[in-house]
Amino acid sequence: MNRILIKNAKIVNEGVIFEGDLLIEDEVIVEISESISAKSSECTIIDAEGNYLIPGAIDDQVHFREPGLTHKGDIESESKAAVAGGITSFIEQPNTVPNAVTQEILEEKYQLAAQKSYANYSFMMGATNDNLDEVLKTNPKNVAGIKIFLGSSTGNMLVDNEATLEKIFSSTDMLIAVHCEDEQTIKDNLEKYKEEYGEDVPVTVHHLIRSAEACYLSSSKAIALAQRTGARLHIFHLSTAREMELFTNKIPLEEKKITAEVCVHHLWFTNEDYATKGNFIKWNPAVKTTEDRDALWQALLDDRIDVIATDHAPHTKEEKKQKYLQAPSGGPLVQHAVVAMFEAYHKGKISIEKIVEKMAHNPAKIFKIEKRGFIKVGYYADLVLINTGMPWGVKPENILAKCGWSPFEGYTFKSRITHTFVNGKLVYNAFKVKDIRAGKRLLFDR
Structure with a gap:
């Protein structure tokens, strides 16, 4: 024993x-x-x-890149980084290659993780415009939920068919997690900046292309659909002040049918950091303004936001060093997320009890994870x-993500x-x- x-x-x-x-x-x-x-x-x-x-953190949104994108990361390398960072369980997203949009492909990812993962794991079933039958076969006992991209991001799994969305929301009792950005707003904004800059659009306008308006339009539409259909909705990586008015702290978490998540990078960086960090803090949704960051913190502390996650999404340095329009969005965060939040504790912004609530207790409650997320007998x-x-500096030699870089490089925690x-x-x-x-x-x- x-x-x-x-x-x-x-x-x-x-x-x-x-x-x-x-x-x-x-x-x-x-x-x-x-x-x-x-x-x-x-x-x-x-x-x-x-x-x-503390109970091990449960990261409800990661992209570990396996299968198909393993030059960026894989289940073994990224789960190693996770446990080094105090994350003991993760929920991975379906935009791998091939996309996890059939039960067979989804199960293959579980088989890979059973052989390779240092941390506990679950994988989201991906929805598309035409796979409703596959989505409805998902087993609620051993799959975390259904993921829908309402804005295109890495992997281009955009679901934009209104009838399909209505059917998914009204047909399943499972948790539906969504990436919310309005596609047409983004396209219009991109064209505007291309007219101004040509093909050399600077990363400093990323938050104006993938704008606060694009986020709010999509989030508010998803919430209205969930309210109309009674669906169980969880909105990933919120990034704007205006979206905070869409959420409530008036009822206990266990009674909420619509829950909210914020990611570490949206609590840490602002658009002012693009000047020095460039594409290495290019995420979708974009890091926004100081005012947006402050509003996210306030909503986190007053319980309108329920979960802190990472949206860990590694790309190689070479990919990130391309021009803004070619560089992919996303970055590695699992190794540094917990200590980054403890940095906020040191600054008097949040208590350790609240960090544990948002990174362990609440993900366990929201996803109804069996016997995890708490320090309890049994x-x-x-x-x-x-x-x-115990201060330590983030250096290339102590970064465990396969991509070998971190947006926190050079910072001392x-x-x-x-x-x-x-x-x-x-x-x-x-x-x-x-x-x-x-x-x-x-x-x-x-």
């Missing part, structure tokens, strides 16, 4: 921080107490030395120890993850990922 005793931890769970010990047996947490006694011959003892013990031991006083456990196995410590593929397929209470 695998037995690990973590002693002298500041345990963070459900809005409370308390000092205590935690005992793991095999894959699960079996005891949490002020003090647990055990002999070193009976179990492995890890002294947390007063550091924070739950899987997906756990992270983090030292808030104050906090560092020291241990990551996945299903009770210590997969990361001493700043190295162990060769233990401990990830399991996520299951859902539906």
Whole structure:
């Protein structure tokens, strides 16, 4: 039996921080107490030395690029980066090659992850304009949800047929997650800037091409459709102040049928950073203005926004160094997302309890993930120890994403993850990922 005793931890769970010990047996947490006694011959003892013990983060939106785009990243490399960053479970998106738009292709991705993943995994079923029959075959017990691109992004899986959208929203009880940007608005904006700049459009206008108006038009339309049909809607990577008026904090999360997510990069960067970061902070939806960022923070803290995720989407340096119009959107974030949020804690912007709520508890609640996202007896031991006083700088040599770069390169974080456990196995410590593929397929209470 695998037995690990973590002693002298500041345990963070459900809005409370308390000092205590935690005992793991095999894959699960079996005891949490002020003090647990055990002999070193009976179990492995890890002294947390007063550091924070948090539930592993659950990233509900990543692009790990396998199959078909593995020159950018793959399940093995990106899940390694995830566990090094304190993310113990991920939900991956369908815009791989081929797109995960049939049950057969979707299941092939699960088989790949079963062999390769260091973290727990699930994959979204992708919707298109003509695969409703396949979408409706999706098993709610072992698939996270349905993903719809209402704006074209990497992979070009745009769904723009109104009748199809109506059928999907009205025909499934599964969670529908959406990328919201209005396609026609973006096309019109792009033509305007092409007329001004020709083929040398600068990245500094990315947020004006993929504009706040494009986001609001699409998000408001998706919400109206969900309200009309009764669909369970989750809106990914919100990026604008105006969209915040579409969401409520007036009811408990468990009662919400429409939920909201923000990504780390929209909380960190603004359009002013394009001048120095260029295409390396080119995302869809775009990083917007300081005012937008401030509004996202406010909505996160007052619970109109429910989840913090990454939209981890690596591309090679060579791809990113192309001219703006050719450079793809997206960047690697899983290794640095948790410590980036702890940086905000150091600045007094957010509490550790709230970080845990938005990165672990709430994704587990929204997707109804079985026995994960909390530090509770009987739950899987997906756990992270983090030292808030161990600075480290992001350098090419310590970046684990296959693409080898990070938008945080050159930044020094104050906090560092020291241990990551996945299903009770210590997969990361001493700043190295162990060769233990401990990830399991996520299951859902539906």
